[in-house]
Amino acid sequence: MSRPLKSVFKKEHSDEISNHSVNPVFSEVVSAFMSRRRFLQMGMVAGAAVSFPYLVKPENAFAAKANPSALSKAVSLGFTSIPVSTADTVTVPEGYIARPFYRWGDAVGIKGNLPEFKFDASNTTDEQAAQAGMHHDGMAWFSLPQGKENPAHGLLALNHEYIDNGMLFKDGTANWDLDKARKGQNAMGISVIEVKKDNVGWQVVRPSSFARRITVNTPMQLSGPARHQALMKTAADPQGEVVLGTMQNCANGKTPWGTYLTCEENWSDIFVKKAPRNVLEKRYGISDSDESYRWNEVDERFQRR
Incomplete structure (x- = not known):
């Protein structure tokens, strides 16, 4: 099957320095x-x-x-080292195999909501919220049953770092609107899938009571000392109790007590502020334009004032 329209890859930035303080940097x-x-x-x-x-x-x-x-x-x-190669293929050491089992657009496994991937980019915004996001990144393994070391059955939590608008929509970025932005937002975030290893290999368990997607718009309750703090308060929630979603998910971690940590990278690229920026906004690198995702054009949440 043919690939959808030309991919618009994540905008590449130079390694800009936005911290102009005299404080020592982490490497020092x-x-x-x-x-x-x-x-x-x-x-x-x-x-x-x-x-x-x-x-x-x-x-x-x-x-x-x-x-x-x-x-x-x-x-x-x-295992035996793999020689350097320019071949356009996945190469693994002798005795190993590589087989994809959770690709962008595959159903996460939510009961009653198992949309099939459509190669013509016609999956809806809601369908994308129940499918694997784009560009898998950091991930962690959680054995099942909980508290037991089981290398053949468990949950895999994984990040979806960024998106390609040219592959998400039939007409790319033409006719840009909020629904398109929402579909892109649903292709970012985190997947939690249940997986098992059988005689054939690894399989995603569908349906699964554990399956879920966490997207850019998933409501999350704040707890601990961060709750009600000034930096947690937003126009949508002036109490500082609820935040929406996670995005640009790159690195990850796993706590000793069994929770998943996800790290947001370059999140400031998506927020735009055309008015003068304050110290924190300059420190984080908030810009006055975004030519990659363009969420700010149709979603007020990404328009800084």
Whole structure:
């Protein structure tokens, strides 16, 4: 099947400096305590211990602190390296296979709401809210049943970082309106899917009581010390109790107590303010235009005043 209209990829920005204070940047703080190589080595051990606890034994992690040569043993997965290649394909080590099982537009698995992906870009805004978002990024594994280490059944929480308007709509960005912006917003955010491994491979469980999508417009209750704080108050909720959604989801994390952390990257690109910007808005890099997503043209939420 043919690919939809030309993709409009995420706008690339130069590495602009928006923090003009004299405060030390994070890299300077880190370098004061450890070398870059040592920082990366310890990060590899810590990351492997959190993401793959069955690969890194506690005694190996402790040994790595005392003996740097133990680092390679602690994080090695034991496969043969792949030569550098320019081939337009996914290449995996000998003995491994790669097979997509949750693609953009695949149904998340919400009971009674399992829309099929339409290759002509005619899926509706509401259908996209029940389908996988675009451009998967950070993800984390949560074993089922909860509290048990199970490598063959669990929940996968994953980010959808950005969107391509040229692939979301039949006519691209022509005839731009709020419904198109909403569909794009529904293609960002987070998916939570239930997955199982069988004799064939990994499968998404559909329907699943765990399946859900969190989009740019999903209402979320604030809790803890952030609730009611001045920076949490908006025109839509002057009490500072509810915020809407998450976007530009790139990096991620997983807490020891089993919750998913998602990190928003370049969120300030989407908000536009044509009037003079205050100190915080300048610090975050709020601009006076957005030629990529254009949500501000039809959705007042992204028009800073």
